[in-house]
Amino acid sequence: MTNHVAPRATRREWTGLAVLALPTLLLSLDVSVLYLALPSLSADLGADSTEQLWILDIYSFLLAGFLVTMGTLGDRIGRRKLLLIGGAAFTVASVLAAYSTSPEMLIVSRALLGIAGATLMPSTMALIRNLFHDPAQLAQAIGLWFSCFMVGMLIGPVVGGLLLERFWWGSAFLLGVPVMVLLLVAGPLLLPEYRDPSAGKLDLASVGLSLATILPVIWGLKEFARDGWSAVPLVAMVAGVLIGIVFVRRQQRLEHPLLDLTLFRTARFSAALGISIAAGVVMAGISLQAALFLQVVEGLSPFRAGLWLLPQSVAMILGLSLAPRIAQRLPTSTTAAIGLALAALGLLMVTVGGLSFVVAGLTVTSFGMGMPMALTMNLMMSAAPPERAGSVASLAETSGEGGIALGVALLGSLGTVVYRGQLDVPLSVPGDAAQQARESVGSAVGLAHQLSGSVGAELAAAAKSAFTSGLNVVSLVGAAAFVGCALVAAVAFREAPAEVAEDKVTEPV
Structure with missing residues (x-):
């Protein structure tokens, strides 16, 4: 293979990027809009609490479960083809969801949306x-691309609120239809086709094993995050890990594996993936704690709390946008390490306490995290041959889903443990009420409002102080994790190549 200067993108490629940003923006919008629509659709369809959870969760379960399969399938049949098939399927499923007449129909529609969504992200x-x-x-x-995802998360509540004020809950799902129609029209005109001509047949046994690995683990993590540690989710996770071992061994024997494990032989690929997972864990955990702090400890309404969180979303978009320019002047390892060090500094600022320091700390953390987020995906993609890009993208997306679920479960549990250990319930609070107060800071503050005189005030103050201690511990753990990631980035990314290797055996169609 001869080295050559990589060709630079033209206006056509940048226009193609705009087309690819459409499903990314839509998927991030879809998540936040559904939370706003849940009360009205539940009342209209008569969905009970269990059905509501399935309506929310089935999408992310199947999205995470099928990402690896769809990423590899795109490498085999063509990435543009799979993207357009997924866009058409997402359109049909969106219409079915919007006009669902029962909770069961909506759950099935959401399941189809999850499978269709799994074709979009890696493609x-x-x-x-x-x-x-x-x-x-x-x-x-x-x-x-990442910035579009963040913009969707940023404007989702605003767009959703406007829709739901003027239309029925189904409009939240119809929001995606014109976006997908535009993708289906513009995609064939602006996006070239790519596939791996040397790829073998899709191994259906590996597909089954990957689903049996990912789904129990993601479900177990979500159950831990929702209800705390219990036996059934733990057994499910252990079963998923054991099946995962079988999956890995099968991939090692196959000539054309579903997941190319040789990618992990590259140090910078493994380091980039590990940093991406760690970032998901920490950011998900700290975001959960911060949202509770703003609403319960500071007493802000959900809307005002959302406004206070806007700066961190804007800061992350800035970090994502500026990182590539900084990396042109500084080594990739230095740029990523600086961003992670800033993220750690921001979490240390959170521990100072008070509304201003918490918001400022989260803003610094988000800006810092935007820098390695923009670079780690680039490192993973450039570390793999172009014909494996779908597999790499699906692996990164699956790890991200798992990292977020793990962060909510582990760091959320850590915050709860610290809260319960630090809570000093006044002796005058009755036994049953004291036990209720130890369940969560929300329960304690709600109970405090029901108690008269100084007893309620003392309980509220104690609960808020204990929760703040939990937030501080979670922040310190997150800061330590980011410092560790900064050291890894400084070492593992030193050998990051200045150029992406020459494309090999991709087949334009």
Whole structure:
């Protein structure tokens, strides 16, 4: 193979990126809008609490479960083809969800949306890898792609609120229809087709094993986050891990595996994936604690709490956008390490206490995290041959889903343990009420409002102080994790190549 200067993207490639940003923006919008629509759709369809949980969770379960399969399938049949098939399926499922007449119909529709969504995310990222060959432009494109995801999360509540004020709950699902129609029209015109001509047949046994690995683990983590530690989710997670071992051994024997494990032989790929998972764990955990702090400890309404969290979303978008430019002047290892060090500093600011320091600390953390987020995906994509881009993208997305679930479960549990250990319930609070107060800070503050005189005030103050201690511990653990990640990045990313290797055996169609 001869080295050559990577071709730079033209206006056509950047327009193609805009097309790929459409499903990314939609998927992030879809998550936040559904939370707003849940009360009205539950009342209209008569969904009980269990059905409501399935309506919320079935999408993320199947999305996470099918990401690896769909990423590899796109490498085999063509990434543009899979993207367009997924876009059409997402459109049909959105209409079914919008006009559902029962909780069961909506659950099935959400399941179809999850499977269709699993085709969209890895396909968009893999096509970005094929559109942009210049390493600086690739990093910039990935940063813009991530920024679109964050913008969707940012404007989702606003868009959802406007829709639900004027229309019925089904409009939340119809929001995606015109976006997907535009994708289906513009995609064939602006996106080239890529596939791996040397890929073998899809191994259905590996598909089954991957689902049996991922689904129990994600379900167990979500159950831990919702209800605390219990036997059934733990057994499910252990079963998923054991099946995962079988899955890995099968991949090692196959000539054309569903997941190419040789990717992990590259140190910078493994380090980038590990940092991405750690970032998901910490950011999910600290975001949960911070949202509770703003609403319960500071007493802000959900709307005002959301406004106070806007700066961190904007800061992350800035970090994502600026990182590729900084990396043109500084080594990738230095840029990523600086971002992670800033993220750690921001979490240390959170421990100072008070509304201003918490918001400022989260803003610094989000800006810092935006820098390695924009670079780690670029490193993973450039560390793999272009024909494996779909597999890499799906692996990154699956790890992200798992990292978020793990962060809510582990760091949320850590915050609860510290809260219960630090809570000093006044002796005048009755026994049953004291036990209720130890369940959560929300229960304690709600109970305090029911108690008369100084007893209620003392209980509220004690609960808020104990919860703040939990927030501080979670922040310190997160800061330590980011410091560790910064050291890993400084070492593992030193050998990051200046150029993306020459494309091999991708087949334009």
